[in-house]
Amino acid sequence: MDIMIDANQSMTYAEARRRAAVFEPLDLVWFEEPLPASGSWGGVRRAENARERERGDLSPSEFHRTGHFRRSSTSWSRKGSESPVQRYGMVIEVRAEKLEEYRRLHAQPWPGVLETLRAHHIANYSIFEHSGLLFSYFEYHGDDFAADMAAIAADPVTQEWWKLTDPCQRRLATAGDGEWWAQMEQVFLME
Structure with missing residues (x-):
């Protein structure tokens, strides 16, 4: 019997571990979807995965057992609890x-x-343009923002990239001391 559960729901790390422990004795199998679950494409891909699973076309790396979660969560807990996401908006x-x-x-x-950005805990990075301003948004998932930013700045490939992009930009007069992109204050969040 197949049971499909939408696991793309908000829960704490502790709650996810609790639920995994409850299901572990059942030796359940699940598969990861290669696309985000949000939107119709994620749903289409999940349906295709279900059909591929029935035919045996999915690679073994796409299947997981709850024991894998236990082993992973043990290694995560050794690192301490997962760092909360920090959101950054910047303008130039x-x-x-x-x-x-x-x-x-x-x-x-x-x-x-x-x-380099991914290696230093940067995700969901976007840049928007409007009327001569660039607005960047990214999420930081690490626990030492200053150290990660310094490591990114020290990366030789990133330095070469900046030699091309920096001349396209002009620092705002309102930027803080030492800021190239001016950090913005978050005033609203809906998750």
Whole structure:
């Protein structure tokens, strides 16, 4: 018998561990969806995965047992509790004569830059443009923001990337001391 449960619900780390422990004796199997669950594409992919599972087409790496969660959660707990997400919004001016160059560069970001960002706990990074301003948003999942930012700044590939992107930008007069991108204050959040 197949049981499908939507696990994409908000729960604490402790609650997820509690639920995994309850189901572990049943030796349940689940599979990960390769797309985000939100939106119709996630649902379509889940349905395709169910059909692939029935035919035996899914690779073994896409199947997990609750014991895997227990082993993973034990290693997570050794690191301490999971760091809460920290959200950052930043703003800077884009030079009008450099806007198209900036867009072109970001249409094909360098893989090494993206790898460095991910390695230092940056996720969900977006940059928006409006009326000569660039607004960036990202989420930080680490526990030492200053150290991770320093490591990113010390990365040679990132430094080369910045040699191309920095001339496209102009620091705002309202930026804090030592800031290139001015940090913004979050005033609202809906999760």
